[in-house]
Amino acid sequence: MSVAPSLSAPKKNVKEIRILHQPGFVLHSYPYKETSLIVDIFSREYGRVSLVAKGAKRPTSALRSVLQTFQPLSISWTGKTEVRTLTTAEWVGGMLPLEKSALLCGFYLNELLVKFLLREEVNTVLFDLYVSTLNQLAHNENAAIVLRKFELILLQQAGFIGDLGYCVQSRERILIDHYYVIDPTRGVRPFVSGEGLPQVLGKTLFDMSVGDYNDPVTQLQSKQLMRYLLSFHLHGIPLNTRQILIDLQKL
Structure with missing residues (x-):
């Protein structure tokens, strides 16, 4: 941090x-x-x-x-x-300004970058993603989906998430009809009843890995998963803009 x-x-x-x-x-x-x-x-x-x-x-x-x-x-x-x-x-110009709720989403992106991006750590992938995400928000694309994609790649670039399609226990590809969790310290593994980690379908993990959030189940489960992972890696410190977005039902 x-x-x-x-x-x-x-x-x-x-x-x-x-x-x-x-x-x-x-x-x-x-x-x-x-x-x-x-x-x-x-x-x-x-x-x-x-x-x-x-x-x-x-x-x-x-x-x-x-x-x-x-x-x-x-x-x-x-x-x-x-x-x-x-x-x-x-x-320089060339980008539309962010307005209304898109503006608040932009501040959320900035807060994430300040929290997770180390000083003078070069990351052109993340920079180009940031520009693309701002453009998508400015053109009124689905904010929840746009932010999910950004959050996932941010955590992957920070080294906190590996291959979503790979189970660390079985050492095999995930099954779309099975339930899994992402253990923040280990990676994807099968869900065990009674544990506190958010469970997600293998299909949700597959959809996230290819950037497909059209399935309502994928949207819901990915939102719960990213909330958990961000909170874990921020040691429970809340993000100011995220709470506002949750209150506005934009996140």
């Missing part, structure tokens, strides 16, 4: 890096000193990085209107420490 960035002094003999025109998105920002911001950026080739946007809170700052969530940006930065200095950020 991610931790707050360090604002400590640069280490000796650490080479200053200079990154130019990197595709990226703002995940989160918060005030720093009187006029600046710390901005959490998800970049395609450098992963999640924290940048100081100096003077971004000033009314006259060009960064003030640019550093918005869910907008594709071209970002440049420099520095030696964990928290580097933003030098330029330019709006």
Whole structure:
């Protein structure tokens, strides 16, 4: 799980890096000193990085209107420490804005990335998935299905879920008419009566593995399964946006 960035002094003999025109998105920002911001950026080739946007809170700052969530940006930065200095950020365009419930779903994606994506861990698969997911939400595709797909790939990319079609006990492919559980520490295994893990049909696991959520049973069971797995890997710490989405019956 991610931790707050360090604002400590640069280490000796650490080479200053200079990154130019990197595709990226703002995940989160918060005030720093009187006029600046710390901005959490998800970049395609450098992963999640924290940048100081100096003077971004000033009314006259060009960064003030640019550093918005869910907008594709071209970002440049420099520095030696964990928290580097933003030098330029330019709006790229080409994506529809998120509105109404889709906007809240976008904040949910950002909260997941902040929780699960380690700093400076490059993951182009996840970056491209994030862009695709934002586009799907902007075009009013089924939000619950779009989010299920994102959650699954996020946990797979983080190494928390393996092959959904493989039973770790039998060492064979799953059977679509049998019930299974995903043991967070081991993987897919047969369901045992009386245990507290959510049970799912083999068909549900197969459907999830190929991205097919048309079956109402698959939709229901995958929702229960992902709620459990996310909670387990977050050590029970609730996601603020998820609870709001549940209250709105969007998740």
